[in-house]
Amino acid sequence: MENFTPYSALLGGALIGLSAIILLLFNGRIAGISGIMNGVFKSPRDEVSWRSLFLAGLIIGALLFQWIAPGFVSPRAGYPLWLVALGGFLVGIGTRLGGGCTSGHGICGIANLSLRSILATLTFMATGFVTVYLIRHVFTLT
Amino acid sequence: MKKLIIALLCGIIFGLGLSLSQMVNPNKVLAFLDLAGNWDPSLAFVMIGALAVAMPAFRYIQNRRQPLLENAFHVSHKTAVDKSLLTGAALFGIGWGMTGYCPGPAVASLGFGSLEALVMVVAIYAGFFTERYFAKQ
Numbered sequence: 337m338e339n340f341t342p343y344s345a346l347l348g349g350a351l352i353g354l355s356a357i358i359l360l361l362f363n364g365r366i367a368g369i370s371g372i373m374n375g376v377f378k379s380p381r382d383e384v385s386w387r388s389l390f391l392a393g394l395i396i397g398a399l400l401f402q403w404i405a406p407g408f409v410s411p412r413a414g415y416p417l418w419l420v421a422l423g424g425f426l427v428g429i430g431t432r433l434g435g436g437c438t439s440g441h442g443i444c445g446i447a448n449l450s451l452r453s454i455l456a457t458l459t460f461m462a463t464g465f466v467t468v469y470l471i472r473h474v475f476t477l478t
Numbered sequence: 479m480k481k482l483i484i485a486l487l488c489g490i491i492f493g494l495g496l497s498l499s500q501m502v503n504p505n506k507v508l509a510f511l512d513l514a515g516n517w518d519p520s521l522a523f524v525m526i527g528a529l530a531v532a533m534p535a536f537r538y539i540q541n542r543r544q545p546l547l548e549n550a551f552h553v554s555h556k557t558a559v560d561k562s563l564l565t566g567a568a569l570f571g572i573g574w575g576m577t578g579y580c581p582g583p584a585v586a587s588l589g590f591g592s593l594e595a596l597v598m599v600v601a602i603y604a605g606f607f608t609e610r611y612f613a614k615q
Contacts, residue, residue, distance in 0.1 A: 339506070339509060339516075339518045341500065341520045342519075342523045344499060344500065345499045345500070345520040345521065345523035345524045346526065346530075348494075348497070348498035348501070348524055349495065349524035349526060349529075349530075350495070350527040351492070351498060352495035352528045353527065353529065353530070353531035353535075354491055354495075354531060356488075356528070356536075357531065357539065358487065358491070359485070360540075360553075361535075361539045361546060362480075362481070362484045362545055362548075363481050363484055363547055363548055364544070364545030364550060364551040365552050366552070369580075369581040369582040377603075386482055389485045390492075392489060393487065393488065393491075393492065393493060394490075394493040394582060395493065395586060395588055395589035396486075396489070397490040397492060397494040397495075398493045398496065398586035398587065399589040399590075400490065400493070401493070401498065402590070408497070409502050409590070411587065411590045411591075411592040412504050412578075412592075415504070415578075417594060419576050419577065420594045421598075421600075422576060424573060424584070424597065424598040424599070424604075424605065425605045425608070426570070426573030426576070427569075427570055427574060427580065427581065427598075428601065428603060428605015428606045429605040429608055430570030430572070431570050431606075432566065432606055432609035432610070434562070434563050434565070434566020434570055435554070435562075437570060437581050438580040439580075444532065446533075447533045447535075448536055449533075451559060452556060455559055455563070457567075459564055459567035459568050459571060460568065460571030461571065462568075462571065463568045463570075463571030463575065464511045464574045465511055465575070467511070467571065467572045467576055469513065469514055471575065472508075472514075
């Protein structure tokens with residue numbers, strides 16, 4: 337556990353929570369990223385613009401952070417791209433079928449004490465654990 | 479206009495949070511999911527931090543009649559725990575474990591000029607459109 341970073345994790349999590357609070361309080365929207373991403377390619381137009389700006393904000397926020405604390409996050413290199421492509425495809429299908437991801441179910445849904453979100457979160461955590469176990473320790477793909 | 483500024487601001491705060499918590503580092507995410515390896519429980523603390531602020535505030539906010547800039551809350555009222563919810567969540571978890579990216583960090587990492595983040599985002603959209611196509615059938 338030498339890479340354990342509880343304080344930056346708690347504080348970063350609190351910022352994510354704060355973002356979800358502001359979006360709900362002012363705009364009445366849930367900060368679920370997969371839903372926001374999906375909604376960018378949907379009508380009507382005014383629904384598209386706020387979502388695009390939110391996603392642009394994600395990128396700006398990450399860049400801003402890198403500017404404030406250079407070298408804190410370094411991009412991964414050499415990971416098999418076919419695994420990323422296949423995994424990304426499953427993330428796309430799965431989040432639509434299941435109606436949310438780590439942010440929509442894992443944070444906003446659980447904050448609302450939604451049973452659906454609690455069960456969805458337990459499910460994706462469980463299959464995530466199993467998948468990493470298989471990839472790293474059984475098939476040793478990475 | 480105000481709503482758009484709020485959306486942009488929320489995206490920025492979210493992106494800062496993903497960076498500070500290192501959710502944008504797929505190796506960090508995979509270290510959390512790797513129970514049998516050198517386990518790093520940090521990501522559980524991201525969730526605890528987020529829920530600690532969001533849970534009390536969400537309750538308070540939704541006791542209001544309406545949001546500050548909208549006529550109504552756009553919040554899901556679904557309660558059914560069905561096959562689609564659980565299958566979808568299971569597939570999402572598999573994809574998450576294969577890559578170390580969930581949707582937010584994938585988008586945020588586009589800013590780092592990361593090729594794999596670009597592949598991830600394109601693949602997520604391919605998944606969205608595939609699901610949409612079959613849902614229409």
